Amino acid sequence: MTLIRSMKGDILTLSLNRPEADNRLSPEMVHSLLDEYRSADPLKGGPAVIILKAEGSLFSLGRQRPAQQSADPADIVAEFSLIQSLNEAVQNCRAVTITAIHGQCEGAALSLASRADIVLIAEEAEVSFPEIPHGIPPTIVLSHYRYVLSRHILGDLIFTGRVLSGAEAVQFGLAARVVKLDELQTEVEKVAGLVAGYDRRSIALVKSFLAQTEDLPRHAAPALGISLYANEISHRQLTRP
CATH class of the missing domain: 1.10.12 (Lyase 2-enoyl-coa Hydratase; Chain  A, domain 2)
Structure with missing residues (x-):
């Protein structure tokens, strides 16, 4: 099971569960997440809050790349359009969305994680956009963060692949709160419970x-x-x- 779904009261928790593959976002996982975020409606009996977290020692190293990349632009467009659909589903979700980041979180996974309404991150987390150092132009990431981060901060993160700690992620606007790793789950549940109790x-x-x-x-x-x-x-x- 690549995505663990757990419902407790009005709170739905979705856990990325491919630790053997560094929790990379496979098409199967993306489709499952897309269904959850799109269908959530607190006014029709759905969850009031959706928490996204990950199993294992890290959050995710990004998308699962095809074993052999197609040379057909239509195939590449379809692949990345699916990922972008998930990003938009998180932003437009009718439930309040929360992400809990621990360990490494890179590329498409960081872009997804930080689209949530509230992002909590562990002190020891390491987040980055490593596409340029890997020879990949991150235009999908830029299509969002071009309008979110200042030009200088964006340039530093994108052109160098700089790795940020949890505290730096909060400072740069990629997360809201930094907590100790052993307190992350408790704090996320506390925030989710608080929000779920409101009107x-x-x-x-x-x-x-x-x-x-x-x-x-x-x-x-x-x-x-x-x-x-x-x-x-x-x-x-x-x-x-």
């Missing part, structure tokens, strides 16, 4: 706002926020017992 409609509205403003001009965001809030409060007043 689902409020969280759903915030998730919707974030998704809708992804490509919205900054000046248009306040009007959308006011409209969504007004409609939600009106709904609560009209449906009050």
